[in-house]
Amino acid sequence: MSVHDTLLNRLKRGCETMAYPKGPAPALPDRHGGALKVEAAKCDASCSACVTVCPTEAIARPAGKPVALDLGRCIFCAECVTVCPTKAITQSNDHRMAVRQREDLVLGDTGKEQVRLAQALDEKLRRLFGRSLKLRQVSAAGCNACEADTNVLGTIGWDLGRFGIQFVASPRHADGLLITGPVSKNMELALKKTYIALPEPRIVIALGACAIAGGPFIGHPQHHNGASGLVPVDLFIPGCPPHPLTILDGLLRLLDRLGESDARR
Amino acid sequence: MKRDTPFTLLTNGTALSWADVPEWPLAEFLRNVGAELGRGERLSSFFGVPEGDALRLVAVLAFDAGNTLAVGRSQSFSGSFPALTATHAQAHLFEREIWEQHGVVPENHPWLKPVRKDHGAGPAVGDFFRVDGREIHEVAVGPVHAGIIEPGHFRFQCAGEEVLHLEIALGFQHRGVEEAIAGGPHRATVYQMETVAGDTTIGHATAYANALEALAGTEAPLRAQWLRAIALELERLANHTGDLGALAGDVAFLPTASACGKIRGDFLNLTALLCGNRFGRGLVRPGGCLLDGDTERLSQLRKRLETALAEVQQAAAWLWDAASVRTRFEHTGHLHAKQAAAIGLVGPAARACGLVRDVRFDHPTGWHRFAQVPVSVWPDGDVFARARVRWLEIQRSGDFLREQLDAVPEGETMSSLPALAPNSLAVALVEGWRGEVCHVALTGADGKLRRYKITDPSFHNWTGLALALRGQAISDFPLCNKSFNLSYCGFDL
Ligand code: SF4
Numbered sequence: 238m239s240v241h242d243t244l245l246n247r248l249k250r251g252c253e254t255m256a257y258p259k260g261p262a263p264a265l266p267d268r269h270g271g272a273l274k275v276e277a278a279k280c281d282a283s284c285s286a287c288v289t290v291c292p293t294e295a296i297a298r299p300a301g302k303p304v305a306l307d308l309g310r311c312i313f314c315a316e317c318v319t320v321c322p323t324k325a326i327t328q329s330n331d332h333r334m335a336v337r338q339r340e341d342l343v344l345g346d347t348g349k350e351q352v353r354l355a356q357a358l359d360e361k362l363r364r365l366f367g368r369s370l371k372l373r374q375v376s377a378a379g380c381n382a383c384e385a386d387t388n389v390l391g392t393i394g395w396d397l398g399r400f401g402i403q404f405v406a407s408p409r410h411a412d413g414l415l416i417t418g419p420v421s422k423n424m425e426l427a428l429k430k431t432y433i434a435l436p437e438p439r440i441v442i443a444l445g446a447c448a449i450a451g452g453p454f455i456g457h458p459q460h461h462n463g464a465s466g467l468v469p470v471d472l473f474i475p476g477c478p479p480h481p482l483t484i485l486d487g488l489l490r491l492l493d494r495l496g497e498s499d500a501r502r
Numbered sequence: 503m504k505r506d507t508p509f510t511l512l513t514n515g516t517a518l519s520w521a522d523v524p525e526w527p528l529a530e531f532l533r534n535v536g537a538e539l540g541r542g543e544r545l546s547s548f549f550g551v552p553e554g555d556a557l558r559l560v561a562v563l564a565f566d567a568g569n570t571l572a573v574g575r576s577q578s579f580s581g582s583f584p585a586l587t588a589t590h591a592q593a594h595l596f597e598r599e600i601w602e603q604h605g606v607v608p609e610n611h612p613w614l615k616p617v618r619k620d621h622g623a624g625p626a627v628g629d630f631f632r633v634d635g636r637e638i639h640e641v642a643v644g645p646v647h648a649g650i651i652e653p654g655h656f657r658f659q660c661a662g663e664e665v666l667h668l669e670i671a672l673g674f675q676h677r678g679v680e681e682a683i684a685g686g687p688h689r690a691t692v693y694q695m696e697t698v699a700g701d702t703t704i705g706h707a708t709a710y711a712n713a714l715e716a717l718a719g720t721e722a723p724l725r726a727q728w729l730r731a732i733a734l735e736l737e738r739l740a741n742h743t744g745d746l747g748a749l750a751g752d753v754a755f756l757p758t759a760s761a762c763g764k765i766r767g768d769f770l771n772l773t774a775l776l777c778g779n780r781f782g783r784g785l786v787r788p789g790g791c792l793l794d795g796d797t798e799r800l801s802q803l804r805k806r807l808e809t810a811l812a813e814v815q816q817a818a819a820w821l822w823d824a825a826s827v828r829t830r831f832e833h834t835g836h837l838h839a840k841q842a843a844a845i846g847l848v849g850p851a852a853r854a855c856g857l858v859r860d861v862r863f864d865h866p867t868g869w870h871r872f873a874q875v876p877v878s879v880w881p882d883g884d885v886f887a888r889a890r891v892r893w894l895e896i897q898r899s900g901d902f903l904r905e906q907l908d909a910v911p912e913g914e915t916m917s918s919l920p921a922l923a924p925n926s927l928a929v930a931l932v933e934g935w936r937g938e939v940c941h942v943a944l945t946g947a948d949g950k951l952r953r954y955k956i957t958d959p960s961f962h963n964w965t966g967l968a969l970a971l972r973g974q975a976i977s978d979f980p981l982c983n984k985s986f987n988l989s990y991c992g993f994d995l
């Protein structure tokens with residue numbers, strides 16, 4: 238095959254970058270399910286079926302209080318959805334689930350059935366980072382799936398570069414830190430040093446169930462159950478791993494770059 | 503093929519009573535293991551089982567040519583034992599691990615230092631092998647790397663550009679996977695197995711399921727075994743395609759790099775078509791598969807697979823055709839077949855040194871007993887060979903999937919799992935995309951898991967990368983590293 242063929246083939250393929258966010262978002266796989274929705278009002282008074290099946294103890298039913306599901310601890314196994322007899326816990330098929338505050342991931346109470354999606358950065362930070370956000374990624378005991386699906390955003394289909402978002406090779410060049418993994422004790426020092434090496438102002442993103450709360454390994458003594466105990470987190474992106482679309486939505490939401498695509502929904 | 507061995511033989515994916523595992527005094531046990539390794543057999547797993555304050559050692563050997571596994575154990579002891587590593591390099595990391603996990607000292611181990619535990623200031627802090635001399639300089643890289651990569655520390659001893667020695671210090675990813683299983687299986691165990699190495703979800707989950715099914719004296723329904731085989735090859739296709747792209751990217755050959763990045767995602771999406779998750783979470787469970795594919799879904803899978811395979815064929819053709827790629831790949835990061843055998847290398851990296859070893863072929867379980875995938879081998883042991891083996895495997899996985907998706911077995915995908923037999927040992931090997939995934943499960947008198955040993959292929963293979971770097975220009979490290987593409991968390995557990 239000659240260079241000529243290679244180029245011709247490339248030309249024929251045309252632009253392979255998705256239209257989103259200008260166009261519609263690509264569909265999640267039909268069995269994905271998206272974010273969970275919890276309507277505690279529908280719960281049976283005596284039921285706690287979901288509490289006993291959840292592998293990460295993401296669901297609690299404190300006496301006299303409505304059921305509370307913490308989407309930050311959730312690894313999206315859908316066991317709770319299957320066992321719930323009153324359909325109080327359902328899948329929304331919505332890929333959007335990034336939040337600014339940890340408690341915005343706790344679902345159940347009236348008015349709090351779904352995640353309270355992230356607000357954009359304040360104007361000053363938006364002016365700084367809105368059109369150019371350089372991130373340093375630190376994997377701190379991530380399983381390489383969160384990492385892989387972050388990497389995917391750099392491929393031609395997603396092309397993160399078109400939003401001015403880029404992963405850089407030095408913390409000195411970075412505006413923010415994107416953390417994956419529950420933060421093993423063995424990575425604590427490296428994570429802290431990386432954080433300190435970032436010039437201010439800086440932002441921190443906790444990506445995936447592990448980085449938010451420990452994920453499938455929650456409670457193990459070898460790690461810190463997520464990043465928030467060590468560094469202040471500005472954006473939480475749930476999932477195990479989050480679908481690339483969920484990650485992209487989170488980043489663009491933070492930078493207020495979603496525009497009409499968000500309003501259209 | 504039966505031959506004289508004091509070890510008890512067992513087939514991959516089966517269990518035996520703990521009492522039937524032959525037991526020898528420590529010295530005799532080590533002699534027996536050493537004798538088999540001396541005959542060229544492979545050490546699949548080697549670990550300790552605490553018994554009160556004392557310890558037993560257990561060895562799982564793979565007799566690849568005989569298509570069988572062999573197990574044996576020592577009587578319990580404490581204090582120290584003469585290191586096998588002194589004569590058999592395959593035991594090197596296993597013995598360091600035994601020391602770290604149980605405190606018994608492998609005497610005369612040539613390089614005794616922690617494998618993954620934090621000894622105060624972090625795992626990489628400690629003595630490194632040093633080359634001295636006026637021209638020698640040291641380069642330290644990591645744990646945090648320049649891209650979106652897991653953490654690890656690389657310490658190079660260089661003379662100018664040339665790497666004389668590379669030492670790899672890992673452990674940064676340690677999450678306590680094995681410790682957490684003790685007394686299980688617990689509610690979270692299967693989810694942890696799916697994320698031992700998140701890019702090998704199907705490989706590790708299948709090994710775990712096989713081990714538990716063997717202990718329970720049952721087998722997954724045939725259709726589930728078939729589905730697992732499909733998912734395993736999809737996992738291989740995604741990762742091999744990604745690796746070809748990454749290798750192309752490292753030599754600045756962008757057409758293949760950018761195409762493969764996308765096609766890798768297309769393969770991941772095929773897995774997501776089956777189970778909703780791009781990495782195969784929620785599919786494989788002890789007892790079968792949690793989800794099934796109806797006719798419509800499977801025909802969609804078949805169609806999209808064809809498209810992705812055609813695209814990867816195109817992207818690979820560009821790669822193999824480019825002289826600039828060949829000159830960078832050939833003779834880079836060379837590993838001899840002899841070295842590879844000595845350190846117990848597995849997977850595509852071993853096959854790229856001409857070693858014919860593939861669990862799907864040597865120790866078939868599940869669906870691979872009925873449908874074979876030919877072993878892909880390339881003799882040269884360099885980056886080119888490792889890329890080439892991946893490409894051969896992409897084609898063969900593609901053929902396998904085409905064939906299998908055209909002949910779908912009927913039936914259920916899930917069966918209930920009976921209680922685990924008490925005091926029994928099960929061994930399950932799976933050929934993950936990086937190579938042999940080995941899970942050994944031991945139950946106690948209560949039928950709970952008393953010891954669970956996981957060996958990710960990376961545990962064998964990191965040493966291969968270190969050796970391949972010797973005599974290379976340090977600037978070729980990224981290329982060599984990608985040609986192995988090993989797991990950090992699978993190693994660190
Ligand atoms: S879907 Fe989330 S909350 Fe529900 S059982 Fe699974 S991990 Fe727990």
Ligand code: SF4
Pocket residue numbers: 378379380381382383384417418419444445446447448452453476477478479697700
């Ligand atoms: S959240 Fe899930 S996918 Fe992400 S690093 Fe943790 S275990 Fe892996």
